[in-house]
Amino acid sequence: MMRIAAGIVAAVMAAxxxxxxxxxxxSRVAVPTVKIEKGEACVAPTAQMRxxxxxxxxxxxxxxxxxxxxxxxFSLKNCIDCHASRxxxxxxxxxxxxxxxxxxxxxxxxxxxxxxxxxxxxxAGASR
Amino acid sequence: MASxxxxxxxxxxxxxxxxxxxxxxxxxxxxGAAWTMEHQGHHVTGMSNRIVWGTPHVFAVFLIVAxxxxxxxxxxxxxxxxxxxxxxARLSALLAITLLAGGLAVLVLDLGRADRMIVAMTxxxxxxxxxxxxxxxxxxxxxxxxxxxxMIERRMHGYxxxxxxxxxxxxxxxxxxxxSIFGFLVAREPLHSALLAPLFIIMSFSFGLAIFVLxxxxxxxxxxxxxxxxxxxxxxxxxxxxVATVLYFVAVHHLTNLYIARQHDVERFFLxxxxxxxxxxxxxxxxxxxxxxxxxxxxxSSRRAFAAAAVCxxxxxxxxxYVLIIGGQAYPQLMFPGKEVSSSFFDGVVAAYAPSxxxxxxxxxxxxxxxxxxxxxxxVLPFLPRxxxxxxxxxxxA
Amino acid sequence: MNxxxxxxxxxxxxxxxxxxxxxxxxxxxxxxxxxxxAASKLQRWGLLIDITKCADCDACVTACHEENGVTGHxxxxxxxxxxxxxxxxxxxxxYAQTLPxxxxxxxxxxxxxxxxxxxSFKRDDGIVLVDKHTCIGCRYCVMACPYGARSFVxxxxxxxxxxxxxxxxTVESCTLCVHRVxxxxxxxxxxxxxxDGGKAMVFGDLNDASAEIHRRLRSAPSSxxxxxLALNTGVRYQGL
Numbered sequence: 001m002m003r004i005a006a007g008i009v010a011a012v013m014a015a016x017x018x019x020x021x022x023x024x025x026x027s028r029v030a031v032p033t034v035k036i037e038k039g040e041a042c043v044a045p046t047a048q049m050r051x052x053x054x055x056x057x058x059x060x061x062x063x064x065x066x067x068x069x070x071x072x073x074f075s076l077k078n079c080i081d082c083h084a085s086r087x088x089x090x091x092x093x094x095x096x097x098x099x100x101x102x103x104x105x106x107x108x109x110x111x112x113x114x115x116x117x118x119x120x121x122x123x124a125g126a127s128r
Numbered sequence: 129m130a131s132x133x134x135x136x137x138x139x140x141x142x143x144x145x146x147x148x149x150x151x152x153x154x155x156x157x158x159x160g161a162a163w164t165m166e167h168q169g170h171h172v173t174g175m176s177n178r179i180v181w182g183t184p185h186v187f188a189v190f191l192i193v194a195x196x197x198x199x200x201x202x203x204x205x206x207x208x209x210x211x212x213x214x215x216x217a218r219l220s221a222l223l224a225i226t227l228l229a230g231g232l233a234v235l236v237l238d239l240g241r242a243d244r245m246i247v248a249m250t251x252x253x254x255x256x257x258x259x260x261x262x263x264x265x266x267x268x269x270x271x272x273x274x275x276x277x278x279m280i281e282r283r284m285h286g287y288x289x290x291x292x293x294x295x296x297x298x299x300x301x302x303x304x305x306x307x308s309i310f311g312f313l314v315a316r317e318p319l320h321s322a323l324l325a326p327l328f329i330i331m332s333f334s335f336g337l338a339i340f341v342l343x344x345x346x347x348x349x350x351x352x353x354x355x356x357x358x359x360x361x362x363x364x365x366x367x368x369x370x371v372a373t374v375l376y377f378v379a380v381h382h383l384t385n386l387y388i389a390r391q392h393d394v395e396r397f398f399l400x401x402x403x404x405x406x407x408x409x410x411x412x413x414x415x416x417x418x419x420x421x422x423x424x425x426x427x428x429s430s431r432r433a434f435a436a437a438a439v440c441x442x443x444x445x446x447x448x449x450y451v452l453i454i455g456g457q458a459y460p461q462l463m464f465p466g467k468e469v470s471s472s473f474f475d476g477v478v479a480a481y482a483p484s485x486x487x488x489x490x491x492x493x494x495x496x497x498x499x500x501x502x503x504x505x506x507x508v509l510p511f512l513p514r515x516x517x518x519x520x521x522x523x524x525x526a
Numbered sequence: 527m528n529x530x531x532x533x534x535x536x537x538x539x540x541x542x543x544x545x546x547x548x549x550x551x552x553x554x555x556x557x558x559x560x561x562x563x564a565a566s567k568l569q570r571w572g573l574l575i576d577i578t579k580c581a582d583c584d585a586c587v588t589a590c591h592e593e594n595g596v597t598g599h600x601x602x603x604x605x606x607x608x609x610x611x612x613x614x615x616x617x618x619x620x621y622a623q624t625l626p627x628x629x630x631x632x633x634x635x636x637x638x639x640x641x642x643x644x645x646s647f648k649r650d651d652g653i654v655l656v657d658k659h660t661c662i663g664c665r666y667c668v669m670a671c672p673y674g675a676r677s678f679v680x681x682x683x684x685x686x687x688x689x690x691x692x693x694x695x696t697v698e699s700c701t702l703c704v705h706r707v708x709x710x711x712x713x714x715x716x717x718x719x720x721x722d723g724g725k726a727m728v729f730g731d732l733n734d735a736s737a738e739i740h741r742r743l744r745s746a747p748s749s750x751x752x753x754x755l756a757l758n759t760g761v762r763y764q765g766l
Contacts, residue, residue: 062659065655065657065659066647067649068559068565068649068708069561070561070562071561071562072561077688114658114692114696116685116687166695169694170678170681170695171599171604171681176604177603177607177668177674181665181669239664239695240661240665240679240695240696241662242663244660244662244663247643247662248642248643248662251660252643252644253638256642256666258642258664259642259643261642309666313636313640314672315669315670315672315673457669463673463751464612464766466616466618467614467615467616468614471612471613472610472611473607476612480603
């Protein structure tokens with residue numbers, strides 16, 4: 001019994017030695033490319049955005065939806081306006097700002113089932 | 129009281145595995161249908177913006193209603209103290225669980241956003257009877273599982289009456305809730321009525337017992353267990369009473385509507401001019417689901433007649449729910465009294481609906497799930513008594 | 527200052543305050559909402575439609591579907607419709623009319639009552655909406671609506687308008703162009719009717735005594751569709 005346990009522990013530790021300890025390496029999933037093409041700074045510090053952007057989105061969406069709070073700085077449209085790719089105009093797709101990290105981290109996002117991922121051109125008029 | 133001996137079924141024969149294989153194939157077909165509906169969107173089904181609840185809901189509501197009624201036999205034993213039914217109590221409780229599981233599976237898989245189940249379980253609007261039903265259904269699983277435990281675990285036998293009463297009351301509330309889903313709809317002429325809740329309760333008695341009898345007969349036949357006439361005759365009379373009561377409620381519902389001038393158009397639709405809905409009402413619900421079973425139950429005495437009556441009750445029940453749910457949506461909403469109405473959104477006309485294969489596959493998959501769970505459970509735990517022959521049943525006056 | 531004078535000034539100030547106070551709330555109503563402000567119970571948005579002016583056109587329908595990105599797929603039974611023209615013909619007299627029918631934004635909406643997750647909700651200013659984040663697509667609200675106002679999205683959606691998210695598997699209906707109303711504009715249907723149609727539609731705050739909709743409702747008879755249900759709809763009709 002003890003021998004089996006020792007064998008399992010040894011196998012796990014050997015496998016752990018091959019685990020990623022950081023730094024670039026070849027992998028099947030493309031490492032995220034984060035291209036910030038617009039603006040000097042986001043609406044909050046980068047570290048906070050990385051950690052809390054989901055919480056901020058959830059909080060903001062309930063405020064907008066239920067109470068009609070439409071602070072433009074924190075709207076999803078504004079995020080997309082800055083972060084959409086120059087070429088495709090979208091935050092999805094190859095090298096898309098949102099999809100690049102989410103695909104790497106294997107975290108599915110539901111937003112773009114309903115929301116458009118495309119930046120709205122200023123010339124279009126009504127939408128801002 | 130002579131102690132009853134329960135035993136698992138052997139479940140090693142080729143026929144057993146063949147049955148599981150068939151049920152498994154039907155379940156897979158149902159899952160495939162659900163995946164297609166979710167992936168492509170509901171436009172691939174026969175449902176539309178006028179008929180939003182279709183064949184899957186007919187099956188799901190049937191299974192859920194029958195699940196509550198299947199518990200009846202156990203309740204009669206535990207709550208009302210009829211010793212004669214005690215050997216049947218475990219199977220009754222098992223069927224209640226498996227039928228409900230099958231019905232809920234169909235309902236959940238048909239949701240537009242089934243991936244949001246977590247949302248449904250964490251956000252509640254308690255004014256909605258649907259929200260209450262979520263608690264009632266999941267609670268029912270827990271209560272009946274507890275009930276089964278008190279029946280199977282010898283040391284818990286003393287508690288089985290108390291838990292039985294809880295289960296009995298719970299299912300009354302649950303079925304009232306299911307009927308009220310439709311009865312509360314002020315927008316639908318054929319449906320909004322306080323009568324729907326008690327109608328669903330008595331429907332549950334009828335459908336649940338019909339399914340119970342068929343499963344009991346099949347289980348005893350295919351495992352070589354004796355099934356005496358004493359038990360069967362009691363169940364036969366019971367089913368007859370339930371079928372008659374359902375007919376009574378339906379008659380009262382329609383007679384009341386016929387008396388009210390405002391409801392005449394609805395009645396004309398269902399009783400005379402509704403095409404498929406009229407045919408299903410008279411031939412399916414009343415004839416096959418009501419009159420024919422009564423003739424078979426009280427006019428004949430063979431087991432075959434009993435089984436045929438049970439099958440008729442089930443077919444009639446499906447027809448009744450089809451008329452209620454789909455007919456209730458097909459009938460146009462009366463927004464402008466005294467006017468002929470037409471629009472691009474099919475206002476003012478009877479909505480067209482034809483069940484699609486995907487919907488039928490999903491509904492049948494739910495039935496197959498319920499049966500498969502039952503078949504597996506019978507092998508795993510002792511639900512069936514070794515014998516239900518006349519001489520072996522304890523106590524109980526005839 | 528002697529005590530009597532002090533007392534007089536005190537009473538005077540109180541009386542002046544009591545006289546002016548209602549005026550402050552009127553000022554609050556008259557000022558358009560800024561984006562940082564929440565919708566307020568003091569306002570109740572409503573629509574008044576004069577059917578006698580409703581021409582045979584469907585400018586309102588086209589404008590609504592254009593504004594909100596509601597596209598058809600050639601499948602009339604499952605395609606969403608947020609507003610539709612309904613044709614009426616009196617069974618006895620043969621008198622014919624048409625009217626636009628959309629979500630009536632009831633004060634006691636049956637769709638809000640039946641939604642299990644609370645996705646169908648009424649905002650404080652009376653607009654009835656579907657929170658697509660919480661909608662599980664059960665379609666109970668579609669069953670419950672007396673006006674058939676709700677549509678279920680039967681297929682995947684792409685190319686949504688930025689202000690109007692829509693997605694497969696959720697339920698939707700007329701939002702009274704809430705994205706325009708919050709900016710101080712009128713719904714697209716009203717704008718189109720005034721521009722290209724019979725000028726039959728008026729939009730405004732039902733609680734604001736100075737609004738045109740309030741004046742029109744005060745000066746001529748109006749009705750609700752299915753008034754017998756006592757839902758107190760926000761959409762009223764004249765000439766029905």
